[in-house]
Amino acid sequence: METKKTFHFDIRAYSMFVALILIAIIFSIYTDGAFLSSRNLSNLFRQMSVTSILAIGMTLVIVAGHIDLSVGSIVGLTGGIAAILQVWYGWDTVWVILAALVVGLLLGLWQGWWVAYLGVPSFIVTLGGMMVFRGILIGVSKGETIAPLHEDFIQIGQSYLPYAWGYLLLILFIVVLFLNTYHRRKKRKKYGLSLNQGYIDYGKTIFYSLLATLFVYMMNRYLGIPTPIMIVLLLAILFTFIANRTGFGRHLYAIGGNPEAARYSGINIRRHLLLIFTIMGLLAGIAGVVLTGRLNAATVGAGQMYELDAIAAAVIGGSSLMGGVGTIVGSITGALVMVSLDNGMSMMNIQPFWQYIVKGLILILAVFLDILSKKKIE
Numbered sequence: 001m002e003t004k005k006t007f008h009f010d011i012r013a014y015s016m017f018v019a020l021i022l023i024a025i026i027f028s029i030y031t032d033g034a035f036l037s038s039r040n041l042s043n044l045f046r047q048m049s050v051t052s053i054l055a056i057g058m059t060l061v062i063v064a065g066h067i068d069l070s071v072g073s074i075v076g077l078t079g080g081i082a083a084i085l086q087v088w089y090g091w092d093t094v095w096v097i098l099a100a101l102v103v104g105l106l107l108g109l110w111q112g113w114w115v116a117y118l119g120v121p122s123f124i125v126t127l128g129g130m131m132v133f134r135g136i137l138i139g140v141s142k143g144e145t146i147a148p149l150h151e152d153f154i155q156i157g158q159s160y161l162p163y164a165w166g167y168l169l170l171i172l173f174i175v176v177l178f179l180n181t182y183h184r185r186k187k188r189k190k191y192g193l194s195l196n197q198g199y200i201d202y203g204k205t206i207f208y209s210l211l212a213t214l215f216v217y218m219m220n221r222y223l224g225i226p227t228p229i230m231i232v233l234l235l236a237i238l239f240t241f242i243a244n245r246t247g248f249g250r251h252l253y254a255i256g257g258n259p260e261a262a263r264y265s266g267i268n269i270r271r272h273l274l275l276i277f278t279i280m281g282l283l284a285g286i287a288g289v290v291l292t293g294r295l296n297a298a299t300v301g302a303g304q305m306y307e308l309d310a311i312a313a314a315v316i317g318g319s320s321l322m323g324g325v326g327t328i329v330g331s332i333t334g335a336l337v338m339v340s341l342d343n344g345m346s347m348m349n350i351q352p353f354w355q356y357i358v359k360g361l362i363l364i365l366a367v368f369l370d371i372l373s374k375k376k377i378e
Contacts, residue, residue: 015369016317016333020340027344035344038221045219046157046294048339049228050075050287054310055317055331056232056239057283060276062314063243065256065323066122068277070111070129071284071310075303077137078104078288083146083298086153093153101285107133108281109274116273130307138300147297157294160224169225170216174209181205228290232332235283240328252276256323312359313338316366325370337362 027035034040054071061068082100085091091099107129114125148154161169181201188195219225243249254262255269263269287306292298317334319326338359345355 016330016337019337020333023337023340023344027340027347031344031347035347038218040343040347041218042160042222042226044336044339044343045229046226047343048335049226049232050291050294050306051309051313051339052232052332052335053235053283053287053290054306055313055335056235056328057276057280058310058314059317059319059326059328059331060239060243060252061122061280062311062319062321063256063323063326064252064273064276065259066115066273066276067311067321068111068122068126068280069307070107070126070133071280071287072303072306072308073130073133073137074104074107074281074284075288075291075306076298076300077107077133077303078285079292079302080137080141080146080288080298080300082153082289083149083292084140086149087146093150096153097156097289100289101282104285104288105278105282108278108284111281112274112277115277116270122277134300141298141300143300145297145299149292149296153293154296155227155293157228157290157292158296159227160219161227161230163220163224166216166220166225170212173212177205177209178202228294231286231290235286236328236332243328248272248275253324256325258324309335309338312363315370316362318370320370321367322370334366 024036054075058068058071078100081103082096085099086093086096111122111125111129114120115122181204185195185198185201216225243252251262251267251272254265254267255272259269288303291302295302313335314326314331315321315334316337317327317330317332319331341358341362342355345358
């Protein structure tokens with residue numbers, strides 16, 4: 001068994017965390033600490049929930065070497081259909097949510113079929129989808145704002161987890177984190193694989209535990225953990241497992257990294273592409289439900305520009321538009337960076353046009369760094 005004695009700091013993996021710390025320091029100074037208040041952080045996490053859900057799916061799409069420009073329109077359409085079924089036709093919340101998710105899934109399946117089996121570039125298919133779905137939303141809603149929704153639907157986007165539940169989940173999370181570290185080290189040792197020093201692995205685990213404790217403490221100082229962010233965390237855990245621990249996830253990285261090699265190794269590329277666009281549609285449906293619940297209304301403009309926010313979050317979080325590279329955690333961190341910039345600049349009363357300029361420049365910088373790192377590897 002070989003034991004590593006040196007600590008390698010992966011600057012690419014941790015650069016977003018460094019950026020977040022800098023953003024927090026700068027905005028805290030210029031807002032007299034209001035940026036880091038529990039109330040503002042709670043609002044910030046609620047704001048990032050929809051973009052984060054979309055960024056999770058967008059990561060899978062980008063890793064496979066494709067793009068999806070229609071997710072914002074699917075968010076608007078699924079949210080609009082949910083609101084129409086409840087407000088105009090009196091459906092119960094459970095059936096309304098199921099209907100929205102099924103619609104999202106079918107729209108993703110439709111686009112995946114065009115890309116995977118008819119060979120139309122995903123950029124064109126989803127660009128068309130963006131216009132088609134937005135048009136359908138305007139048609140079915142007759143251009144009206146649809147509100148109000150039932151109280152239980154609103155709770156999806158506006159409620160908070162009780163304090164006790166927050167701390168209970170925190171304890172569970174920390175226990176699982178340490179058990180996972182212990183079993184991973186034990187497994188690597190059993191098979192004679194290289195192993196980090198114990199203080200490195202357990203040091204990381206303690207660091208993540210402290211971050212989680214700080215997060216729960218700050219949220220509980222206000223009203224508790226927002227329900228939308230709980231949805232994000234559950235989806236992030238599920239899809240991180242799928243991406244890292246399943247054959248499907250590993251195949252996606254192989255397809256994005258080298259499609260020809262993936263094809264010759266026997267991977268069914270068409271089936272995988274169909275699946276990731278279907279998953280993307282389903283996640284956009286979930287995001288549509290969360291957004292409609294948070295706003296307590298559906299409008300024809302709901303979800304506009306969300307596709308660009310999701311793509312930017314994934315790219316800023318380390319996903320490569322050339323495919324084969326990207327993580328769910330990185331994309332959610334990218335979403336947090338973008339929302340923090342929006343939130344901080346709004347608190348400083350900086351004019352909106354500057355917010356677009358700053359976010360655009362950061363996106364360009366992220367892509368440049370990605371290209372630079374690719375050249376270094378080559």
